[in-house]
Amino acid sequence: DQQVKQNSPSLSVQEGRISILNCDYTNSMFDYFLWYKKYPAEGPTFLISISSIKDKNEDGRFTVFLNKSAKHLSLHIVPSQPGDSAVYFCAATRGDAGGTSYGKLTFGQGTILTVHP
Amino acid sequence: ETGVTQSPTHLIKTRGQQVTLRCSSQSGHNTVSWYQQALGQGPQFIFQYYREEENGRGNFPPRFSGLQFPNYSSELNVNALELDDSALYLCASSLQGPYGYTFGSGTRLTVV
Numbered sequence: 001d002q003q004v005k006q007n008s009p010s011l012s013v014q015e016g017r018i019s020i021l022n023c024d025y026t027n028s029m030f031d032y033f034l035w036y037k038k039y040p041a042e043g044p045t046f047l048i049s050i051s052s053i054k055d056k057n058e059d060g061r062f063t064v065f066l067n068k069s070a071k072h073l074s075l076h077i078v079p080s081q082p083g084d085s086a087v088y089f090c091a092a093t094r095g096d097a098g099g100t101s102y103g104k105l106t107f108g109q110g111t112i113l114t115v116h117p
Numbered sequence: 118e119t120g121v122t123q124s125p126t127h128l129i130k131t132r133g134q135q136v137t138l139r140c141s142s143q144s145g146h147n148t149v150s151w152y153q154q155a156l157g158q159g160p161q162f163i164f165q166y167y168r169e170e171e172n173g174r175g176n177f178p179p180r181f182s183g184l185q186f187p188n189y190s191s192e193l194n195v196n197a198l199e200l201d202d203s204a205l206y207l208c209a210s211s212l213q214g215p216y217g218y219t220f221g222s223g224t225r226l227t228v229v
Contacts, residue, residue: 004159018126036220043121043220044160050178067221089159104150105218107159 001022003027004092006108019077020087021111023090030108034105035064035075038087047088048075080115087112121210121221129227135196138224140208141191149191149220151183152207158209166191195226203228 005024013019021035031052036044050057050064050073057064063076078086091105122141130136142149148167152160162175180196181190190208195202205225209218 006159034218041222043209043222046218058201091159102174103158103160104165105152106162107152109157109159 002032002109003030004090004106004108006088006090006111008108008111010114013113013117014079015082015115016079019075019080019084019113019115021075021077021088021090023073023075023108024071025073025092025106027092027106028071028092030106031095032093033064033066033073034090034091034093035062036089036107037084038089038110042094044089081111081117082115082117084113085113085115121208121219123206123208123221123224125224126222127225127227129134129229130158130198130229131209132200133144136198136226137193138193138195138208138226140149140191140193140210142191142210143219146210146212147189149185149189150209150211151191152209153177154205154207154223155188156204160164163193173198198228200228202226 003026032063033050035047038044048059050066057075066073086116087110089107089110091107093105121143124139143157150165151163154160163177165173182194184192205223205224209220211218
């Protein structure tokens with residue numbers, strides 16, 4: 001049961017253009033979403049997150065959009081740079097009743113982003 | 118501030134053996150989680166420890182067990198290794214609450 005899906009295994013983009021990575025989820029109990037970037041031989045690096053009470057969060061070149069009704073989130077990278085080439089994972093989690101304890105992250109399969117100079 | 122460190126980086130074991138993987142959490146983080154990442158897949162949650170107690174477990178059999186120590190470092194133990202246990206094992210630490218989890222670089226386990 002794949003609760004978080006990244007349907008595009010790979011994405012190729014020209015330097016300076018926008019990269020849009022997509023993620024869908026099925027579990028309506030998820031209330032916190034994260035994006036990670038992973039280079040070979042390294043662990044995932046946290047990029048940006050969004051709570052379900054928001055529909056957009058921005059951090060520099062990275063913006064995450066959340067559409068709760070569609071159970072869809074996307075990561076926009078503008079402008080894309082060759083150093084952004086990596087595997088991108090979206091992940092989802094849920095808090096306890098008090099919203100203070102967040103347990104496991106459920107990850108998608110990842111999307112390989114290649115940014116060409 | 119130090120990040121999350123894992124040891125060893127690579128390991129080869131024989132089917133049926135036991136293995137212990139180690140993780141030092143990021144300074145100040147009281148929660149540690151372990152994940153298994155098979156080739157071409159996203160990380161899969163194994164379990165989480167908070168203040169030395171297991172407080173969440175994924176769909177892994179009991180031969181996967183763990184410990185968290187008072188200094189918040191952690192161990193993952195796998196008994197009776199199977200070929201399918203070959204994967205990258207990732208440790209992540211965090212503070213309780215909706216914060217980003219910091220991952221280590223992982224231990225690459227190969228079972229032959």
